[in-house]
Amino acid sequence: MYQAYQTQQLQALTLKFSAMLQEEEKAAAHIEDLRNVLRFHEYRYYVMNAPLISDYEFDQLYKLLERIEKKQPALVTPDSPTQRVGSSLNEGFTTVQHLVPMLSLENSYNADDLLDWDRKARELTGLETIEYCIEPKFDGASISLVYENDLLVRAVTRGDGVEGEEITNNIKQVRSIPLSAPFSEFGIKQIEIRGEVIMSKRSFEKYNDWLTAQGQGALANPRNAASGSLRMKDPKDVAKRNLEAFLYHVSYYITDTNSHTHTQYLSSHSGSLEMLWQCGFRSPQQEKQVVKGIGEVIKHVHDFEEMRDTLPYEIDGMVVKVNSFALQDRMGMTTHHPRWAIAFKFKARQATTVLRAIEFQVGRTGAITPVAKLDPVYIGGVTVSSISVHNEDYIREKDLKIGDTVLIERAGDVIPQIVQSLPDLRKGHEQPIVFPKHCPVCNSELFREEGEAVWRCINIECEAQVVERIIHFVSKDAMDIKSFGEANVRRFYEAGLLKDIPGIYSLDFNAIAQMEGFGKKSIDNLRTAIEASKQQPLHRLIYALGIRYVGETTAKTLANSVDQLLVLADMSEEQLQQLEDVGVKVAKSIRQFFHNKENLHMLRQLEQLGLQFKNEKKEMAEGGNLSGQSFLFTGTLSKLKRSEAEAIVEKHGGVIVSGVSSKLNYLVVGEDAGSKLEKAKKINTIKIITEDAFLQLTGM
Numbered sequence: 001m002y003q004a005y006q007t008q009q010l011q012a013l014t015l016k017f018s019a020m021l022q023e024e025e026k027a028a029a030h031i032e033d034l035r036n037v038l039r040f041h042e043y044r045y046y047v048m049n050a051p052l053i054s055d056y057e058f059d060q061l062y063k064l065l066e067r068i069e070k071k072q073p074a075l076v077t078p079d080s081p082t083q084r085v086g087s088s089l090n091e092g093f094t095t096v097q098h099l100v101p102m103l104s105l106e107n108s109y110n111a112d113d114l115l116d117w118d119r120k121a122r123e124l125t126g127l128e129t130i131e132y133c134i135e136p137k138f139d140g141a142s143i144s145l146v147y148e149n150d151l152l153v154r155a156v157t158r159g160d161g162v163e164g165e166e167i168t169n170n171i172k173q174v175r176s177i178p179l180s181a182p183f184s185e186f187g188i189k190q191i192e193i194r195g196e197v198i199m200s201k202r203s204f205e206k207y208n209d210w211l212t213a214q215g216q217g218a219l220a221n222p223r224n225a226a227s228g229s230l231r232m233k234d235p236k237d238v239a240k241r242n243l244e245a246f247l248y249h250v251s252y253y254i255t256d257t258n259s260h261t262h263t264q265y266l267s268s269h270s271g272s273l274e275m276l277w278q279c280g281f282r283s284p285q286q287e288k289q290v291v292k293g294i295g296e297v298i299k300h301v302h303d304f305e306e307m308r309d310t311l312p313y314e315i316d317g318m319v320v321k322v323n324s325f326a327l328q329d330r331m332g333m334t335t336h337h338p339r340w341a342i343a344f345k346f347k348a349r350q351a352t353t354v355l356r357a358i359e360f361q362v363g364r365t366g367a368i369t370p371v372a373k374l375d376p377v378y379i380g381g382v383t384v385s386s387i388s389v390h391n392e393d394y395i396r397e398k399d400l401k402i403g404d405t406v407l408i409e410r411a412g413d414v415i416p417q418i419v420q421s422l423p424d425l426r427k428g429h430e431q432p433i434v435f436p437k438h439c440p441v442c443n444s445e446l447f448r449e450e451g452e453a454v455w456r457c458i459n460i461e462c463e464a465q466v467v468e469r470i471i472h473f474v475s476k477d478a479m480d481i482k483s484f485g486e487a488n489v490r491r492f493y494e495a496g497l498l499k500d501i502p503g504i505y506s507l508d509f510n511a512i513a514q515m516e517g518f519g520k521k522s523i524d525n526l527r528t529a530i531e532a533s534k535q536q537p538l539h540r541l542i543y544a545l546g547i548r549y550v551g552e553t554t555a556k557t558l559a560n561s562v563d564q565l566l567v568l569a570d571m572s573e574e575q576l577q578q579l580e581d582v583g584v585k586v587a588k589s590i591r592q593f594f595h596n597k598e599n600l601h602m603l604r605q606l607e608q609l610g611l612q613f614k615n616e617k618k619e620m621a622e623g624g625n626l627s628g629q630s631f632l633f634t635g636t637l638s639k640l641k642r643s644e645a646e647a648i649v650e651k652h653g654g655v656i657v658s659g660v661s662s663k664l665n666y667l668v669v670g671e672d673a674g675s676k677l678e679k680a681k682k683i684n685t686i687k688i689i690t691e692d693a694f695l696q697l698t699g700m
């Protein structure tokens, strides 16, 4: 491999082959040298960002190698630079298991969090000060690479952490990832390494310009651009994205018993980064910092945060790792993350832009939401051009005017917000925002209930509401009609093929087949998904109806309390209020829904169409040992995921409620429980129990 040569030697070889461009046979006699020259220049360009030859010179040498290999295919090796560009398309991806599960990291947000974490680390290790290695937290898509006998044999997505999808062909398009690496020099036979595929800010902008020029929609941020590329069908499309990769973690390796070279490097995290760097990877070798004690860590992460914008790629924080592998082993891990590492997340990011207009959107329940249309601005990793400004009061509070320069903020995955307008920058032509008196879609008069901030269109037949209700009905958490989705609802509605919810079950597929983009396969999928949704359990159907204030939890309560959906139609507000989690407001809304003639008509249609109106689980759960008991979970559970714990409750006939009230029977507390616990302590009928006690209760 090229690492065996000095830079001067490689440069001399480059000149030698450049002089041999017309003498293929002569060059063929030294084909491995030619490959090394190309590998070296890829490394200089993609890893070191310090090329020694021009793109043109590189291309000439590359074509020379291609010609030789074409004439003598026996000379092709799997790690030849020509082997990145495979010609075949990916036909689905196979699932493979990671050699070691890919864990995620615990998050911290401030100095106190880091101090706490360091204190625990010192307790666990019995040391007074710990040596830490700090590196950027790259904002991309995580990958896992396996090299065997120096060859890249597979690349895998994170998946669920235990198994992911094999994406080797696509990863070969990332030119900073070597197809072979001299791990054997370190006495290593097999190794699994982890890292992040990213797209630089510059490549992202260029790629989006290209997309726009092609008439395609731009991508939201470099992270999506990177993660969306991993499972692309055509590796050539991946190559177009100009992706990069940082490798920052050795998760597993097998050594050659005769060699001990690895021990020098693989006794600390910083040593492993050095080894990866020497093997030709872009590891955060230059970006990392090794320090003693948490004080230095805190200083360094803050200093780094100051200069994040000067980096050519996005980072969303820093990762702090205990440097010694022996200590890491001693500290171990929880079910979710290693105890020896923590992510430090950077603060919200702000930017200014101009508010150009306000658009008034009508939601499923008729609520009018003003949405600010902004000059597109790149902030915290996304391009923002539109932000909800909630309601009239909010607009007044923030003193927003059309034409204003506004300060906006975005923190991590959080939806961007307008922080404030900047009235000092007004020029005098700014216009006040006038809230409409009539629905922008159906023109009926808007109403605002006392004590409420939102204006509503109360015309139940308002087109905007009808469409939003259908969108909600088919959505993932509701009836989960796969391959339907918002776009199709809108298209079918506009084409007059879908007027209401029951209409979903009598779609004219012949007409849809005439629409652009619908082949036999997609129509079959749609038809099957619609049919399958008839079997969705009652609680999903209730949630899907979109009754105001009835979320998933209340829908489950309602479903569990009846044998048949239409029983709810006969319940009084008082009876409804007897149910867990149902207060005055919710009961009133449920009553209103079932009192409405159109709604009842729709329900009868749905029943006739064969949707699941019966509560199948009720009989089973009534015998369950948690029958009639209500539960709420708070804090971080250590053995179960929140969703698993809730499923256990339901399986045993109990119900989940969403808040602490006298109707709650059990509050199950995990680590770092907060205000819910405090509130529950004040109500002495609530039993406060641990996760273990909960498991005992269920007999698990």
Ligand code: IVH
Residues within 6 Å of the ligand: 103, 104, 105, 106, 135, 136, 137, 138, 139, 141, 142, 194, 195, 196, 248, 249, 319, 338, 341, 343
């Ligand atoms: S270390 C066992 N180091 O952040 C430790 N992760 O939630 C493995 N990430 O899934 C992770 N930069 O995708 C590590 N320098 C870095 C990282 C990093 C980004 C990602 C990674 C991980 C997530 C943590």
